[in-house]
Amino acid sequence: MTLLCPLTQPPCYAVIFASLQGDDLAGYDAMAERMATLAAQQPGYLGVDSARTTDGPGITVSYWADEAALLAWKTVAQHALAQKLGKERWYSHYTLRVAKVERQYEGPEGR
Template identity: 40%
Template sequence: MLVVIFRARIAALDAEYEHTAAQLRETALRDFGCLRFEALSAGDEEIALSWWPDEASISAWKQHLDHRAAQARGRERWYASYSVQVARVEREYDYP
């Protein structure tokens, strides 16, 4: 399993951002194999974590036209900066 870690410094979020984020999350989970998605924000920082079964699923998602359009709007309007990391999950523990 892989996790994509998206960290961003927010420039300005609006209603279009909220709508777009919700739609993209649903599409990733339903159509592209995303296993889980969580996002948190505090002040002007946001972090989103998404879990994927394999690199092919991540690559397909990265090329999806709606996702690419949202990435462009993110660079133009919503984010001052961002970084993306992809990491392999070696172990996972749950309680209880």
């Protein structure tokens, strides 16, 4: 689990990927590790927050400097392969949302 990603000041973009794992997870952990490494090498990548329960539900939020950076990540060939395998094998369901982060607060004291 990775939480509390240090971000630069907003605005930035967040790609929110919520998923339920399927039954065939062969190769999943290795691919997830590879995608984390590869994403971190992309121009405009700011970081990631990720959590998964032991019974499968998970959420990963990646942060990007601008929309062009996240669209470029979508076209990386190895990422496209991971998406294909996810759809075919690893996820029984997923939801992906893209949001623009306008503000950020940290705490516990907050704003």
